[in-house]
Amino acid sequence: MRYSQYLLPTLKEVPADAEVISHQLMLRAGMIRKVAAGIYNYMPLGLRSIRKMEQIIREEMNRAGAVECLMPMANPAELWQESGRWEKYGKELLRFKDRKDADFCMGPTHEEVVTDIVRNTVRSYRQLPLNLYQIQTKFRDEIRPRFGLMRGREFIMKDAYSFDLDDAGADISYQKMYQAYRNIFQRCGLRFRAVEADSGAIGGSFSHEFMVLAESGEDAIVSCDSCEYAANVEKAEVLWTEQEAVAPEQELQLVETPQQKTIQEVAAFLDLPAARLVKTLILQTSAEEVVAVLLRGDRELNTIKLANLLDVDWVLPAEEEVVRHVTGAPIGFAGPIGLDARLIADNEVRTMSGYVVGGNAVDRHYVGVCHPRDLVIDQFADLRRAEQGDPCPRCKNGRFESWRGIEVGHVFKLGTKYSETMAATVLDDQGQSRSLVMGCYGIGVGRTVAAAIEQNHDEHGLKLPLPLAPFQVLVVMLNPKDAQVRQASEDIYAQLLEAGVEVLLDDRDERPGIKFKDADLVGIPLRITVGARGLQDGTVELKIRTSGEQSALPLAEIVPALCQRIAAADET
Amino acid sequence: MRYSQYLLPTLKEVPADAEVISHQLMLRAGMIRKVAAGIYNYMPLGLRSIRKMEQIIREEMNRAGAVECLMPMANPAELWQESGRWEKYGKELLRFKDRKDADFCMGPTHEEVVTDIVRNTVRSYRQLPLNLYQIQTKFRDEIRPRFGLMRGREFIMKDAYSFDLDDAGADISYQKMYQAYRNIFQRCGLRFRAVEADSGAIGGSFSHEFMVLAESGEDAIVSCDSCEYAANVEKAEVLWTEQEAVAPEQELQLVETPQQKTIQEVAAFLDLPAARLVKTLILQTSAEEVVAVLLRGDRELNTIKLANLLDVDWVLPAEEEVVRHVTGAPIGFAGPIGLDARLIADNEVRTMSGYVVGGNAVDRHYVGVCHPRDLVIDQFADLRRAEQGDPCPRCKNGRFESWRGIEVGHVFKLGTKYSETMAATVLDDQGQSRSLVMGCYGIGVGRTVAAAIEQNHDEHGLKLPLPLAPFQVLVVMLNPKDAQVRQASEDIYAQLLEAGVEVLLDDRDERPGIKFKDADLVGIPLRITVGARGLQDGTVELKIRTSGEQSALPLAEIVPALCQRIAAADET
Known part of the structure; x- marks a missing residue:
């Protein structure tokens, strides 16, 4: 291609409304141009990178035995009503009416349509396993589209859906996709991690996110420096090995800690490391229970682990009024001794002894605290956020490194959620009707190119790896x-x-x-x-x-x- | 690919709602499945043919110097308001609102978006010529979607837009596309004609339609058996060479023709060929004029030629009341003698003599009619539909063959319609600002595959040519x-x-x-x-x-x- 006959409109200035570097550089390098919020023209140069990404995906999906098809952007409401998502899906689902007043939506994902295809065309276990994928333009009416192709409204996605007779088959399909995704991002020349993800409200027994590593990433992840284990910090397990409890050596004492409120302040005042303190968090759950969580002073609570443990939708810091009621003091002085709430502690607290806790009174802390001598803890569990340097819970040899990552792909075992509500069944070899076990697998095509730029650039411009370069x-x-x-x-x-x-x-x-x-x-x-x-x-x-x-x-x-x-x- | 691991759901029965053979066969061969009216899943087999068509198009467009980009499906109303089409476009333009109540439409074509790209990125004549194309999913909310991919609502189209400094440049761009289109359909292995099309209300100085020949085609076309001239019968010129008028030999006579109403009936009754009759059509125009058109009895009026001649939007048969007023008789007996209306005759009538016309009275006809002896014709023009066997107006050697065709592509010189309303200008070599001269060029991708099937099948199924076969x-x-x-x-x-x-x-x-x-x-x-x-x-x-x-x-x-x-x- 000759530059003189090409349309490659570079910009000297950084566009005002582009916050992240990939967005700035894609605009400056003439790869994209904005049409409306979250809606872009792929200019010739940008489209070339997109197409190369698509081709790598296509080749690896085909190699893994997946079959390409193409489903429509306009989805009839009937299918979404059948799955129940017409009502449940929020405003990201852009609903519209055609000229005959029939309800449609712009497909943000295609579980309904693909399940409809399969229930109409697959009758027997002999037609399984089946994995249908498409590379297609989707629409999600994000409330705050931003960061260019990173979080657009109209975007290109590869989505795949696997169908198996049983769980064992679905697990094999999942593993194939997991490996295909590794191949794809490796072939793109990207540094990435496949992290165990919290599967959140969607359910499903396992789920991995593929994260391109970049300092600007929205997600915090940890990965083992010696094995393949990697996880979002929201999900990463913390290794705890049974150890003998330390016998109490100190006496319990209530001390004055005037105007010392934060962990750092109290630790400094008492001349102790923060790790010798135990903080007490008063939380409310979606089930309207109030619980107190004990955590080593220098650790962070992982609220998703806690919510999973309690089997509730969410946990939030308790309101001031509740804290006053439970502790008898304002926020900032909560402690476990004499507290009127269920007491749950992180595993790490098990073997601690002679620690410092809040005194449930203004400017008071207990020192020399030991359990069960001074307080009774109802339950111990893995509740803290994983951190750099933590031992790997999988191989138990390595230690965690921590990274920032950009999610570009997601593999997900769906189970029978859609096949049951939409009656997608096949006959097994005994002639029995069974609900198909599904998996779904997505890659954001434009998002990957943007993430590749976040990872590969300098102050002068793009440094895309050869396989994704236009x-x-x-x-x-x-x-x-x-x-x-x-x-x-x-x-x-x-x-x-x-x-x-x-x-x-x-x-x-x-x-x-x-x-x-x-x-x-x-x-x-x-x-x-x-x-x-x-x-x-x-x-x-x-x-x-x-x-x-x-x-x-x-x-x-x-x-x-x-x-x-x-x-x-x-x-x- | 192994059939056992593929999704190729063939059907034995002809689906009830599929009217045309390509629709039936694409359903039966498992190439497409309906999702909603005019909205289809491209099943794996069908998508393969689509992708092959796309690749042929892409290669030939690139070879012709066009540059690929990709514009969004969701178009903001502002751009369409600027061009004036937000108001003018009918209900085929599917309009919708996003969650913030902003107006959008689904792009049925992309003149607005591409003109916006070019006015923002092209400043100088040195960046011209430029031809931007995309292969993209479009939406047109057809009132009666039908025939499968032949007239869908959501469909894949290649659309290209050329930008030139002047008319001469635009003509070269047009010729390049014309040649690229010939190459594309030739490479597909299809029998086709590039026909001169009536450019209708859109204006523009020239326009060709690419028609795949098939008996089931909606369009009637003629092509010369000796040169490259081909045209839609709506547009095809009829050759008329100046000849000496035949002197009157017969006397004018009013005869009774009881219960003989049609041309065929009157001709049979008088024992004359239909070619010896001249029919008189009473028409109303969009300018509210009533005109009478004289045409040899065995010919058909081309209303588009007449409308162009009169410079009106449309002509329609006059209502009964008007016919009665003008002729003094009910519909079916109109004749030019003593008629109260402007009289326009097809060229062919010029040299006729001793013919038969209606008598402007029930069951009466004049025979032995000669002009200007018996009536004064205000104007002669080319008004009839071309037919098989007509001499070619271009080479004057060959004769017309007639075909049915399916329009699969259209090349069109747009001129400055969009560049003027949207202020898309560049500086020429004198530093003067000039409106860009545009062309637009479309190919229906799925439609071409469907047309290929209309042309290539037998009672057992598809016979797609090798380049388009899945x-x-x-x-x-x-x-x-x-x-x-x-x-x-x-x-x-x-x-x-x-x-x-x-x-x-x-x-x-x-x-x-x-x-x-x-x-x-x-x-x-x-x-x-x-x-x-x-x-x-x-x-x-x-x-x-x-x-x-x-x-x-x-x-x-x-x-x-x-x-x-x-x-x-x-x-x-």
């Missing part, structure tokens, strides 16, 4: 008016095209400074600069965008050298 | 339980996959009769049957779906033979 090679023709420069550039361009290389030729009549700035911004991985000075020595310059490495190569060697690099990248 | 080769494994048959089939399958051939292996445990019926229905062009009997002689059977040709080939020769056939087809 072009593999950029040939910069310095001074197109120089006949020799023009000829050499055109020759290289023609040879690269001939070799099947994706190449952009910057044949614009622009100053070198502008060409180099645009080159860095757009960040095509391999850049060849053809200039009069180099040609005098019979050389052109090769610059590797990711490493910054630069070298002069003889004219005759440049095309083979590029082809070799590209072939080598394909193999890894 | 698979190139079908290997039918007769009796999978026979170890030798299974082994030979698997070997052929593996070798074909290795050779890059698109192959479906029918490895189902089904009776041969079912497998052959499905094979004919799905109509994969090259079919290999592997059976125990053939294997005894070391042969398998090759059947060509289109020709029906069958032959036994030695096992060792089958894969090379297939590869050769496919390669040969690729070259044509």
Whole structure:
């Protein structure tokens, strides 16, 4: 492609309303343009990266035995009423009426439609397993669309749905998708983790999120430095091994701690590490119970673990009035001794002894606290957020590293939720009717490209890995008016095209400074600069965008050298 | 792909609500499934044909210098208000509101969005010409969606928009697209005509429709048997060469024609060919004028030619009351003699003499009519529909053949309609601001596949040409339980996959009769049957779906033979 005949409108300035770097760079590099909030044009350059991502996905899905189809964007209300989601789904489900006043929605996901396909076409266990996928444009009417393609309203997604006769089959389908996803993100050249995710309100027995690692990521995750275990901190288990309780050595004492409210303040005042304190959190649950949770002073509560333990929808900090009622003191002085609430402690508290707790009175703390001597704890459980350095609960050898990640894919065992409500059954080998066991598997296509940019950029622009870069090679023709420069550039361009290389030729009549700035911004991985000075020595310059490495190569060697690099990248 | 792991739900029965053959066959061959009126799932087999069509389009568009992008389905009302189409577009434009009550529509076409892209990114004539295209899902809320993919509501379309500095440039862009479209439909292996189309109310100086020829086509077209001229009969010119008028030989006579109303009846009654009659049509125009049109008795009026001549939006047969007023008689007896209306005659009437016309009275006709002796004709013009056998108005050598066609593509010179209303301008080489001259170019992707089926099928099923067939080769494994048959089939399958051939292996445990019926229905062009009997002689059977040709080939020769056939087809 010739730059002069292409539409690649780069921007010098950072657009005002773009908050995150991928959004800024995709706008500046002419990859996307906004049409409305959360709705974008994929400009030619951006579409190329999108299509490459799609093709990697397609190849790996096919290799895993999934079958491609395409379902419509406009979904009739009937199917969503049947599943019950017409009512339950919030305003993200954009509902509309056609000219005959029939109700439709824009498909934000396609469980209903795909379940309808399968119940109408699959009758026997012999047609299973079946995994149908599509790469399709979806619409979710986000209340606050932002971050460009990261959280758009209209977006391209790969969604797949597996159908099996039983749980064992569904688990195999799940594992295939898990492996396909690993292959996909590996082939994209991205650093990522497959993390165990909390499956939240949707239910289902297991679920992994695929996270592209990037400092700007919304999600906090931990991964083991020695095995494959990785999890969202909301889900990550904390290893606790049975240990003998430490015998009490200190006496219980109520001490004055004037104007010391936070853990840090109290610890400093008493000249103790925060780990010697135990904090008492007073919480309310969706079941209208009040519970007190004990946690080592330097730890954070994982409210999802607590909610799961209590089998409630949510837990929240108790209101001031409730705290006063339970503790007899204002917020900030809660302690477990003499407290009028169920007492649940994190496992870590089990073996603690001689610790500090709140005194249930203003400016008072107990020191030298021991259980069960001074208080009775009703229940111990894994309640804290995992942290960097925690031992791995899976291999028990490694330790947690912590990362920020951007969720780009999700694999999910759905079970029979949809097949039961929508009566999607098959006959098994005994002639018995059985509900299909489903799984669902999504990848945000544009989101992955955006996440790849979050992970791979510098202050000058994109540094996309070769498999996702819109072009593999950029040939910069310095001074197109120089006949020799023009000829050499055109020759290289023609040879690269001939070799099947994706190449952009910057044949614009622009100053070198502008060409180099645009080159860095757009960040095509391999850049060849053809200039009069180099040609005098019979050389052109090769610059590797990711490493910054630069070298002069003889004219005759440049095309083979590029082809070799590209072939080598394909193999890894 | 293995049939046993694929989703290919064929149907024995013709679905009740499918009127046209392509719709019936696409349902029966498991290519599509209905979700709602005019909204379909593309099932795996159907999607393969769609994707092949898309890829042919993409390659030819790229070759012609067009640049691919992707615009959104949800279009903000503002852009459509700016062009004026928010108000003007009928109910086919599906309008909806988002959760914040902002107005949107589902894009039925993308002139507004693409013009917005270009006015924001193109500043100088040096960035021109530019042709942006997309392959995208569109929505038009048809009042009567029907015929499957032929007239759906949600459908896949390739739309392209060219931008040039001036008319001369726009004409070159148009020609490039015209040629690209010829290449596309040729590569699809379809019989088609590029016909000059009436550009209707949209304006624009030229326009061609690409018609796939099929008996079931909605459009009547004529094409020259000797040159490339082809046109919709609504548009086709009728050649008229100046000839000397025939001198009157007969006297004017008013005769009784009791109960003879139609041209056929009167001609038979008078024992004359219909070509000796001249019919008088009384018409009303959108400008509220009443005109009378004279046409040879065996010809049809082309109302579009008449409307263009009169420069009105439409002409319609006059209501009974008007006819009575103008002719003094009921409908069916109108004649030009003594008529109170403007008289316009088709060119063909110029040299007629001694003809028959209505008598403006019940059961009366004039015979021996001559002009200008008996009546004064205000104007002569080309007003009749072209017919088979008419001489070609372009080359003047050939004669018209007539066809039925299905419109699958349209190229259209738009001019400055959108660039002027939306202020899409560039600076020319003099620094002057100029409105961009646009063209637009559409291909219905699913519609083309459906039209290909209308053109290529028999009573047993599809006969799609190789470039559009979902698979190139079908290997039918007769009796999978026979170890030798299974082994030979698997070997052929593996070798074909290795050779890059698109192959479906029918490895189902089904009776041969079912497998052959499905094979004919799905109509994969090259079919290999592997059976125990053939294997005894070391042969398998090759059947060509289109020709029906069958032959036994030695096992060792089958894969090379297939590869050769496919390669040969690729070259044509």
